[in-house]
Amino acid sequence: MPGERTRLDAGERRAQLVALAVGSLADTPLDALTIPALARRAGVSRGLLFHYFGSHDGLHRIVLETARDAMLHATEPAPELPPRARLRDTLSRTVGFVRDHGGTFASLVRGPASTDPDAREIIDQARRAQADRVVAVFVEQGVADTDDLHRAARAWIAFVEELLVGVARGEEPAGDPLVDYLVRSAEAVVAALSVVE
Amino acid sequence: MPGERTRLDAGERRAQLVALAVGSLADTPLDALTIPALARRAGVSRGLLFHYFGSHDGLHRIVLETARDAMLHATEPAPELPPRARLRDTLSRTVGFVRDHGGTFASLVRGPASTDPDAREIIDQARRAQADRVVAVFVEQGVADTDDLHRAARAWIAFVEELLVGVARGEEPAGDPLVDYLVRSAEAVVAALSVVE
Numbered sequence: 001m002p003g004e005r006t007r008l009d010a011g012e013r014r015a016q017l018v019a020l021a022v023g024s025l026a027d028t029p030l031d032a033l034t035i036p037a038l039a040r041r042a043g044v045s046r047g048l049l050f051h052y053f054g055s056h057d058g059l060h061r062i063v064l065e066t067a068r069d070a071m072l073h074a075t076e077p078a079p080e081l082p083p084r085a086r087l088r089d090t091l092s093r094t095v096g097f098v099r100d101h102g103g104t105f106a107s108l109v110r111g112p113a114s115t116d117p118d119a120r121e122i123i124d125q126a127r128r129a130q131a132d133r134v135v136a137v138f139v140e141q142g143v144a145d146t147d148d149l150h151r152a153a154r155a156w157i158a159f160v161e162e163l164l165v166g167v168a169r170g171e172e173p174a175g176d177p178l179v180d181y182l183v184r185s186a187e188a189v190v191a192a193l194s195v196v197e
Numbered sequence: 198m199p200g201e202r203t204r205l206d207a208g209e210r211r212a213q214l215v216a217l218a219v220g221s222l223a224d225t226p227l228d229a230l231t232i233p234a235l236a237r238r239a240g241v242s243r244g245l246l247f248h249y250f251g252s253h254d255g256l257h258r259i260v261l262e263t264a265r266d267a268m269l270h271a272t273e274p275a276p277e278l279p280p281r282a283r284l285r286d287t288l289s290r291t292v293g294f295v296r297d298h299g300g301t302f303a304s305l306v307r308g309p310a311s312t313d314p315d316a317r318e319i320i321d322q323a324r325r326a327q328a329d330r331v332v333a334v335f336v337e338q339g340v341a342d343t344d345d346l347h348r349a350a351r352a353w354i355a356f357v358e359e360l361l362v363g364v365a366r367g368e369e370p371a372g373d374p375l376v377d378y379l380v381r382s383a384e385a386v387v388a389a390l391s392v393v394e
Contacts, residue, residue: 151369152382155359159386162355163348172348181389185349188385189356192378 014052017042021063022070025103030111035059057116064111064122067104071097072129083137084183090133091182094160095167095174102168109161127157138190152189159185211249214239218260219267222300227308232256254313261308261319264301268294269323274330280337281380287330288379291357292364292371299365306358324354335387349386356382 008016021038028037035056039046053059075094077086098105108123131153138153139145160182166172205213218235225234232253236243250256272291274283295302305320328350335350336342357379363369 148378151360151363152378155356158359159352159356162352166348181345181349184389185386188389189382192381192385 010052017044017049017052018062018066021059022066022104025063025067025107026101027103029103030060030063030107033060033063057118060116060119061122064108064119067108068122068126071101071105071108072126075130077133077136083140087134087137087186088179088183091160092176092179095164095179095182098164098167099174102170106165106168110165127154131157134186137186143190143194146193148193149190152193156186156189159189207249214241214246214249215259215263218256219263219301222260222264222304223298224300226300227257227260227304230257230260254315257313257316258319261305261316264305265319265323268298268302268305269326272327274333280334284331284334284383285376285380288357289373289376292361292376292379295361295364296371299367303362303365307362324351328354331383334383340387340391343390345390346387349390353383353386356386 017038020042021033024033024038024041035046035049035053038059039049042049049059053062071094074097075090077090079086081089108126131150134153134156135145135150138149143149163172163178163182167174167178172178214235217239218230221230221235221238232243232246232250235256236246239246246256250259268291271294272287274287276283278286305323328347331350331353332342332346335346340346360369360375360379364371364375369375
């Protein structure tokens with residue numbers, strides 16, 4: 001941006017800086033995203049970034065929120081599909097998002113230090129949203145809407161994250177067999193519930 | 198320890214301080230375990246703790262290693278049992294450990310900040326050890342020893358951790374139905390593999 005003469009209002013400029021910061025996750029983990037590092041990358045002063053983001057944690061929070069919303073948006077369930085096809089479609093787009101944005105995904109699910117509870121809460125919101133999508137798919141298919149179902153869905157999200165972190169690192173295959181396995185694993189852990197109830 | 202006249206050699210004294218630090222996880226999360234906090238609790242000088250542990254991260258590493266080894270030891274598989282009974286027995290003792298040492302378990306699986314790769318590696322070793330135990334149970338029962346089985350076992354460990362974090366927080370029931378569900382969920386995600394291979 002140095003030397004640019006374009007006049008942006010403060011909101012646009014801030015949004016541009018957030019987009020640059022989120023984009024940097026492609027090649028740099030969240031831990032390395034500091035105000036000085038972003039200032040160098042954007043060619044702006046640290047003071048300007050402190051003005052926009054308040055603090056290092058403030059920068060991380062808006063970056064995590066933006067990345068989280070991008071992932072949730074990219075994997076939004078298609079309401080016109082019947083439940084099982086909707087689950088498969090959502091998972092297929094999730095695997096695609098992780099393949100295309102591995103650094104962003106890894107920063108989302110493994111990045112935020114446990115010392116910032118606000119950062120963890122941002123990610124936990126995404127996990128709850130995804131677990132709710134899974135619960136909806138099974139409840140529509142007649143599974144009882146119990147606490148156990150919600151717990152199993154939440155735990156299954158952790159199962160999926162663990163497999164997808166391998167995809168994000170380029171260590172695991174990310175094609176249709178993985179998507180199909182994810183669908184079957186969801187059905188399997190939900191079916192395993194019914195014996196206890 | 199203040200006022201005590203017992204003479205301990207350095208190794209014993211260090212071990213005593215580590216035990217005190219691990220014990221503190223029962224009521225205080227790992228994040229709050231600092232050299233000054235432990236010095237107050239133990240009634241010794243900060244200098245002595247720096248002498249024994251080198252640094253804050255050094256203290257956290259030995260505490261995590263000790264807690265991890267206690268959990269792995271308490272949940273060591275019983276080799277005399279056939280595979281399925283061995284898995285159930287291991288899971289039953291794991292649930293018992295989490296019920297009795299919820300703070301320690303939560304610090305192990307959610308405590309270490311992502312900024313200390315050494316701390317993460319200590320926990321990842323435990324996850325690999327537990328995944329290997331699960332793989333052994335299924336391979337002994339005739340399941341093919343593939344990369345997919347190892348990945349599924351590793352992801353299932355994340356599934357179990359998520360359920361057990363709820364137990365550690367006292368938010369979820371921790372009786373035989375949970376143990377039985379964990380056994381069935383392991384069998385379910387492994388059985389779901391066989392279609393793709």
